Amino acid sequence: MPYATQQTIMPLPLLHNYPLLQRILISGLVLAILFTTFLSAPLALFVGLIMGLLIGNPWQKHTSVASKYALQIAVVGLGFGIDLHQVSATGLSGIIYTAITLTITLGLAFILGKTFGIKAKLSHLIGVGTAICGGSAIAAVAPTIKAEPSEISVSLAIVFILNALALFVFPVVGDWFALTQSQFGVWAAIAIHDTSSVVGAASKFGPKALEVATTLKLTRALWIIPMVLLSAFLFKNKETKLSLPLFIPLFLLASVLYTFLPIVSEAAPTVVFIAKKFLLLSLFFIGINLNLKTLRTISARPFLQGFILWVLVATGSLLAVMYL
Structure with a gap:
């Protein structure tokens, strides 16, 4: 098909010629994210995608920068929800469990990524999101490896879809195999x-x-911290020096303050609530920064990688809690 014909059939944003209306709609959605509670993380990303594809984004440069810093602020704020006393309560067994599953998951993600021919950064984000804690881990690692907005949005979308599925499937499977509550708790975690x-x-x-x-x-x-360091090392190049992003030690500091200072723990719920708002904003901005040309370069293979990886991890860990 001639190039000119391709250009004529490519859909354009519906309000491409109405930048004022675009700005009003985007501003309205930002206010809705900040001051209402009906937008969840998956919905914020989805709405951003719809806006970017159908309506357009006259603030592309600004929202790209905003999404980056909103993600980092969200990660730091979420640190105020991690109680190190509770973490230590898991003891050595908890550390061993998580270390083993993290290593296996990342190894499987690498193999699947190579098998399906998925770009290294996207494959790594899917692996990190599966291995550690979904969207928060992706948010922490993505700026470290300088992932593209499309890679961030695809990996987040995969995590959100599988999270929603797990919410309904896991309790049913736990009942089917007659897991004890302790077994199910370990498996779910x-x-x-x-x-x-x-x-x-x-x-x-x-x-x-x-x-x-x-x-x-x-x-x-808490494996977010070493994972960011490992990711920075794996994806460094001659132009990039290995360094720890500032928001990671701030994330750890937030956890320490929340754990040991009562005055901080009292304010922590508010801080975590604000952090979640920043996460919603970053997801919305990531979605709205995408366009049709970028999405057309993405195949179904990353979704297949994420699904297979999730099934393997879920099955393997289920067998482990049942028989080990």
Whole structure:
């Protein structure tokens, strides 16, 4: 097909010639994210994608910068929700569990990425999101490896879809195999990506499952710090010096302050709430920065990688908690 014909059939943003209306709609959605509670993380990303593809984004340069810093602020703020006392309660077994599953998951992600011919950074983000704590881990690692907005949005979309699925599937499977509440708590903490879905699935199964899952999940979340360092090393080049992004020690500092200073722990729920708003904003901006040309370069293979990886991790960890 001639190039000119391709150009004529390519859809354009509906409001391409109405930048004022574009700005009004985008501003309205930003206000909705900040001052309402009906937009979840997946929905914020989805709305951003729809806006970017159909409406257009006259603030492309500004929202690209905003998405980067909003992600980093969100990661630091979420550190005020990690109690190091609870993390230490898992003991050596918790550290070993999470270290083994993290190593295996990243290894499988690498193999699947190579098998399906997926770009290294996108494959790594999918692996990191599956291995540690979903969107938060992707948010922390993405700027370190200088991932493209399309790579961030695709990896986040995969995590969100599988998280939603796990919320309904895991309690049913746990009942089917007659898992104890402690077994289910360990399984959920290891095999479900995001903390919110871990808590949701475990709470459906029982109070003891919720206690075990929450504690072990916090241990898993702290692996963000070494993962960022490892990612920076793996993706460094001659022009890039290996360095620790500032928001990572700030994330650790936030956890320390929350754990040991009562005055900080009292204010922590508010800080975490604000951090989640920044995460929603960053997801919306990531979505709205994408365009049709970029999305057309993305195949279904990353979704297949993420799904297979999730099934392998969920199955392997289920067998481990049942028989080890």
